Amino acid sequence: MTKNKATLIAIVAVIGATTIPMAIALNRARHYALDWETDRAVMYAREILRRTDTTAEQVGAAIRKIRADTSADPCSASRLSLMRKLDLTSTYIQAIGHVANGRLDCSSLGFPPEQLNLGPVDATTPRGVKVRTNVEFPFAKGQKFLVVEIHDYAAVVHKALPLDIATPERGTARASFATVDYNPLGTSGPVTRSWFDSVRTKQEARFVDGDNIVAVVRSTRFPTGAVVSVPLRYATERVNMIARWLIPLALVAGLGIAAAVIFLARSRLGLPGILKSALRHNEFFVLYQPVVDLKTNKWVGAEALIRWRRPTGEMMRPDTFIPVAEETGLIQRITHRVVEIVECDARKLFAAHPSFHVAINLSPVDLHSHETVAMVKKIAATLPRASVNLMVEATERGFVNPEIAGDVLKEIRALGIRVAIDDFGTGYSSLSHLQSLHLDVLKIAKAFVDTIDTDSATSQVVWHITDMSKGLGLTMVAEGVETQEQANSLRDHGVQFAQGWLFAKPMTLDELITALNERERKAA
Numbered sequence: 001m002t003k004n005k006a007t008l009i010a011i012v013a014v015i016g017a018t019t020i021p022m023a024i025a026l027n028r029a030r031h032y033a034l035d036w037e038t039d040r041a042v043m044y045a046r047e048i049l050r051r052t053d054t055t056a057e058q059v060g061a062a063i064r065k066i067r068a069d070t071s072a073d074p075c076s077a078s079r080l081s082l083m084r085k086l087d088l089t090s091t092y093i094q095a096i097g098h099v100a101n102g103r104l105d106c107s108s109l110g111f112p113p114e115q116l117n118l119g120p121v122d123a124t125t126p127r128g129v130k131v132r133t134n135v136e137f138p139f140a141k142g143q144k145f146l147v148v149e150i151h152d153y154a155a156v157v158h159k160a161l162p163l164d165i166a167t168p169e170r171g172t173a174r175a176s177f178a179t180v181d182y183n184p185l186g187t188s189g190p191v192t193r194s195w196f197d198s199v200r201t202k203q204e205a206r207f208v209d210g211d212n213i214v215a216v217v218r219s220t221r222f223p224t225g226a227v228v229s230v231p232l233r234y235a236t237e238r239v240n241m242i243a244r245w246l247i248p249l250a251l252v253a254g255l256g257i258a259a260a261v262i263f264l265a266r267s268r269l270g271l272p273g274i275l276k277s278a279l280r281h282n283e284f285f286v287l288y289q290p291v292v293d294l295k296t297n298k299w300v301g302a303e304a305l306i307r308w309r310r311p312t313g314e315m316m317r318p319d320t321f322i323p324v325a326e327e328t329g330l331i332q333r334i335t336h337r338v339v340e341i342v343e344c345d346a347r348k349l350f351a352a353h354p355s356f357h358v359a360i361n362l363s364p365v366d367l368h369s370h371e372t373v374a375m376v377k378k379i380a381a382t383l384p385r386a387s388v389n390l391m392v393e394a395t396e397r398g399f400v401n402p403e404i405a406g407d408v409l410k411e412i413r414a415l416g417i418r419v420a421i422d423d424f425g426t427g428y429s430s431l432s433h434l435q436s437l438h439l440d441v442l443k444i445a446k447a448f449v450d451t452i453d454t455d456s457a458t459s460q461v462v463w464h465i466t467d468m469s470k471g472l473g474l475t476m477v478a479e480g481v482e483t484q485e486q487a488n489s490l491r492d493h494g495v496q497f498a499q500g501w502l503f504a505k506p507m508t509l510d511e512l513i514t515a516l517n518e519r520e521r522k523a524a
């Protein structure tokens, strides 16, 4: 992973981690705020309708009471006193009177009939209730009243009264209207007539029209409806309020995630740095795993296996750092370090055991560089019997580019040093490589050894490998041998050598020399 890529991932992660949840949250908040404000508008409209309904109820009840009087004269003294009493006791009725020739000829008001002209009827309900919506009286100039007439008796109602509800939102508009003709009965503030139409086919409507949240309700008992509009900005302000704490919170969360992502990216990017420092501080060492002759049980050689102990005491497995070293071009320096260590160990080892050998692992990168040849040449020069004492192992993965890899191996062989193909069968090299490359040894991967004497589907593959290897005249070393049965089967199939925990685990140079001396003493 490159630094640019990591930065890009971090940026994308931060943008994603902050903006996506924030956008979702703000969108939800917008919905909730709108719902909340709309609910309030509906509540206001219902309150206006309740007051309108109460007005209608009071008018109906009052006129019923007056008509219950049995006197012949509609303007009898007993009726007039009843009118005054009802006027005084009902909360929404301003006055009550009798209608004759378009005027109140007697009423709870003390004015003469000439001053109580009602004017033309604006609407008549199916039940015969006549409604006048804009009645003006000379004694109350500038005020318009609603007059509801039933069976020649009429109630004068103050239009603003049902609309006069308290709302914390300023700038609300209200109206009550008749569903006979969908004309307003009373309005307060800018109300659009078309809003009334929204309840022609239903009981209640709520919607946004321009800058307004609108709620419209229709009475189930009277031919009336009510409208309230609340400026949309109340909902927007609520969202802005949420956004004011949500955005900083999301930014903090995003920065936290960014820090985490960058930290993770750094720690991955940092491994090459740590590897370089490990090379400088000699944190690598080598363990040797003996190679055993399957016929004689003699230890004939050993594979050098790198180990890394961090200053913290932590052991790093080659499986984790070798791939990183290969990716970042540090593997050649690591191979070089192994060669240095082996060179240093060689004198002590080969002085006492001159026909013993040590195998060094070469990585695919090493196989594609001619510097490797120079390196092997240099160590070979220090060894009295290099062609006996030294061997290199190249993993199958190394033959991606068989021409170049082949050249490097050919030059190493030209020095008289044996070459092994490691982990054979686990990579993707083809059998044709085996013929074209000049090899001495084939190392059978542990994966195949594990299948010996099992009923696994691939348990025969190992014997195809041994047959082919014999055909090519290669010496075989089986890896990861753990049981005597595996060792016996391998020996019976002509495999000459083996490594594995059955014989010995990887060990230090001193342990190896001690063990070799001990075995020679016993054999003697």
Ligand code: G
Pocket: 304, 305, 306, 317, 318, 319, 322, 335, 338, 361, 362, 363
């Ligand atoms: O030693 P084991 O002990 O865990 O080795 C794990 C893997 O690391 C094996 O595939 C082995 O071949 C590889 N390995 C061990 N030492 C070296 C080394 O010095 N160079 C390279 N390239 N691979 C090594």
Ligand code: G
Pocket: 289, 305, 361, 422, 423, 479, 480, 481, 482, 499, 500, 501, 502, 506
């Ligand atoms: O790929 P290469 O052969 O270089 O790696 C050998 C690896 O196998 C090392 O990690 C070594 O410690 C491990 N190893 C060697 N012998 C045995 C064995 O008998 N059993 C198991 N499980 N691992 C082994």
Ligand code: MN
Pocket: 303, 361, 393, 422
């Ligand atoms: Mn190996």
